[in-house]
Amino acid sequence: FLEEILSTLLKGARKKWYAVLADKQLYLFSQYGDSRPKVTIPVDTGLTDIEWNDEEHKTIRVESMNQxxxxxxxxxxxxxxxxxxxxxxxxxxxxxxxKAFRVIEMKQLQAQNNVSTSFESDMASDHINYGDTTSSQG
Structure with missing residues (x-):
């Protein structure tokens, strides 16, 4: 939930809202389970300004058009x-x-490929060192 500060002069002057953020809209409901919001605020438009209202970051100021x-x-x-x-x-x-996770994942895959390539080259060198037992001698 969010609380709306109705007056900066009266400390207890607050309205409790059940808030839902969906489809670039902030929907404020007065009671949990209400079927329709009492207030709808567009948040992802060029007309809405959202910023901290104070230095302590205790209040979020949302300005949209004239409200x-x-x-x-x-x-x-x-x-x-x-x-x-x-x-x-x-x-x-x-x-x-x-993006950071994908970079880490790619590095891990590359490291695994380097290990398997190294293992395969070791096996190939072992095969060469000990001779090929499958080839026929003539």
Missing amino acids: TWLLTSPNPAQRLCWYNKLTGRYGRILESGV
Whole structure:
């Protein structure tokens, strides 16, 4: 869930939202299990600005057209995760992780190929050193 800060002057003035991020939209539901969101915020458009509202990274500011939402989560890890998802940074982190994994995987395959090639060349040299017992002598 996310909390919307309704007033920066009143500490307890918050609205609890059940949030779903899908299809480049942030859907805010007032109750878990609601069939329709109360608020829909487009997050992946040129008209929406998402950034930290404060230096402590406690509040995410979402501005779209003429409306501003201040969102937070009591859990700092969840708050950072929401920020990364809303800004698209989470997807970029995943993509870079997949690329790094593929590089490691390719290096491991190359190392395995080098080991098997080395083993095959050792077997060939052993075969040459000990002679070919299958060839007929004439």
